[in-house]
Amino acid sequence: MIPLRFKVDPLPVDEPIVTRLRAADAPDAGPFDAVFLGADGPVSEFDLAGFPLRLHDAPIEDVEDDVILVLPGQASAHRLIRAASPHNTLLVTERCDQLCLMCSQPPKRHHVDMFPHFREAVRLAPRDVYIGLSGGEPTLFKEDLFRFLLDAIEARPDVRFHILTNGQHFEESDVETLASIPHDRVLWGIPLYSHVPARHDEIVVKPGAFDRLMRSFAILARAGAAIELRTVVMKPNAPDLVALARLVTTRLPFISVWALMQLENIGYGRKNWNDLFLDTSAPDAFAPIAEATDLVRARGIQALLYNFPLCTVPAAYRSLAPRTISDWKQRYLDACTTCSARGACSGFFEWYPDDRGFSGVAPL
């Protein structure tokens, strides 16, 4: 796994510091940059405005141009933005008002406002980076989130954002703000699990969530927001997929893409794995996914399969399954060693349970 934190020798500072790690010869190093001085065994040493910044197990070739956060008195630095990765996600909060059965990151009460650090990090981000914002539920701090986004898209015209939200908090009064964000700068990733309101509510463990979500979709549509609709395919909702596809074509024709997703075995997803995981590589199990994607794609709406290893997908549908598992939590199995499709494949989550997973894993 790729580390998202580094051990750091504590800095003599009172305030959190957001800084960018630069090579020794970076010609344009600015006042917020930490410039590489040299390696001292496993420790990389940087010059941070005259202070020595010492990072453990962080070779310069792996961390060059990364943006990190160092908190006063703490022995670890957070890698906010990894320059070499297409998967950078900033965690807005750990609070959430849903308790989705498959949640990979169960909520906590605790909340620290990180937006000021994110604001700095975006300014230091590499060119054309695509930044994810996640939680918890980011729109629980909607006003801060909007302020951050408006500031960031103005400060950095090249940066785009992907925001995961449960869509429970958009109001008619947000249309103007949402509409002021250009369509190609922010993609809202929003889950919908069933066309049956009660089933969606059961899955997200919040009564009334479906109806509230439908209201938010109408608001986002009027604002011209770009939406990635996300449906984790599980035992309870697989029978609903075709009817859900029809809902997508009639009520949600404005979405940018419909992502059908495989389950992640962590958090509540691990606890509920046996009740939820659908082995879509088993005979006939893929059929509702095939029909749902055929239906929406024939009608001109893009559909993709996220987190599906290619060998578990029938050949005719493999082109819909891009590599989606983030690099820092992705791995391959022993069976993948001889597979010719490995380079194009999502692979498996780091915590994928070999003994309770797909029955159809085999090299292609």
Place this chain on the structure above:
Amino acid sequence: MNVWPLKFRPTHDGAILFADDAGGFFRSDGAFLDRYALGALTGSDREFLSANGHAFETEGDLDHTGFAYRWASRQAAAGDLAYVILVPTLRCNLACSYCQVSRADERARGHDWTEETLKAVIAFLDGLKTESIKVEFQGGEPLLRVDLLERVRAFCRRRFKSAEFVVCTNLQRLGAAEWAFIDAPDTFVSTSIDGNVATHRAQRTITDDKTEEFFSNLDLALERLGPGRISALPTIDVEAPPPAASVLDTYARYGIRSIYLRPINYQGFARKRHAALNVMDRWNAIYREFVDLMIERNAEGGETFEEYYLVHCLRRVLRTGQDGHVDLRNPNFLGRDYLVLDHDGRFYPTDEARMMTRIGQIDLSVGDIFSGLDTSKLDALNAHATNLFDPDCLHCPYQAFCGVDLVDDIAREGRIDGPKIHTDFCRRHTFMFDLVFELLYSRDPKVRRSLAIWAGVPDLPYSIAPEHA
């Protein structure tokens, strides 16, 4: 619950097809029609109509918004002028029996752009707002003036961020300069293959030498350019159509799998040689035979065929935003995003308008390259450029998928404000959409196979075509 207005039409097999203004559709029966008309919908009717997107509870709710979005996406929004059809010469080295664009003898004088016209064309192109241009060279035989083509192309490559060129050529006489022109990767060739060799000779090349010249040039062009840069279409004589199988075989031999079948358009000089009878029914029968054969062939596996216009109509039924074909869209404003520029510098809204003017039926030129567009004439035409308020179209379930063709209405009816239901355009497209829906509701596995190919999905589920009992 509020139900959006439904239009309906009996199907070939005794059901009734319903559709709304946003292009949502389903099949039901006379009993449902009675309940709908008399305001006696049942609970299951309401449930179905809601799930299939034909109803909403309150203005602004998600059902209402989804419907509004689908309706709006079916309206063609003409962008900046970015597609020009240039006719640098009217001269041609063939004399096809059906030539509709009108032509002049290869040795005639006064049928080419002058130096002054060329300069005005370039100044005109320079003034366009678009950054991305598509230039189609027509004729006559445009390669007779490859020198003019080269100068336009060189200018466009410099002036625009992206530029694409299409030469509509008979591929007859190609020298080094002509080959050099079509060899460029930004340049595409569009030609005619009239079905099979015998028909091609009878309708186009007449002599053995010219027939041999064409087919060997076609071979060479495919070798040099690859099939991706060459398109071809057959012009079919309804009175003497080539066998469908021989047409498919001929096209397959050249690796061309998308065939745009077109009947001879009995107008212009062609009208003098052919009796202008009502050929619609015969054409439809021939067309159907081709489509049925393609469906058979596609079911055999291997390389597949499509009829270009049928697939376009199918996609207009299934999807929104399919406005790339200028002959079928709504509204269809003339003189906006594409224009025809003739050999004498005059502008026309379409190629058919150029032809009608040429034969003296009506002057549909809309200004010229020296004095600019005649917007008052365009405005008069464009007042009727939509089917949204037409009293016939309003009641047609195909309205959301269909379009308007004002120039065709003038050509055939002499007016643009007559009952649409009698127009050639309406009859042709009613046939097309009847066919699309017959196929969509077919249970024949061979039909499903072709539909899936044409819709671009591994399999087309029956659920794409809802039925309500």
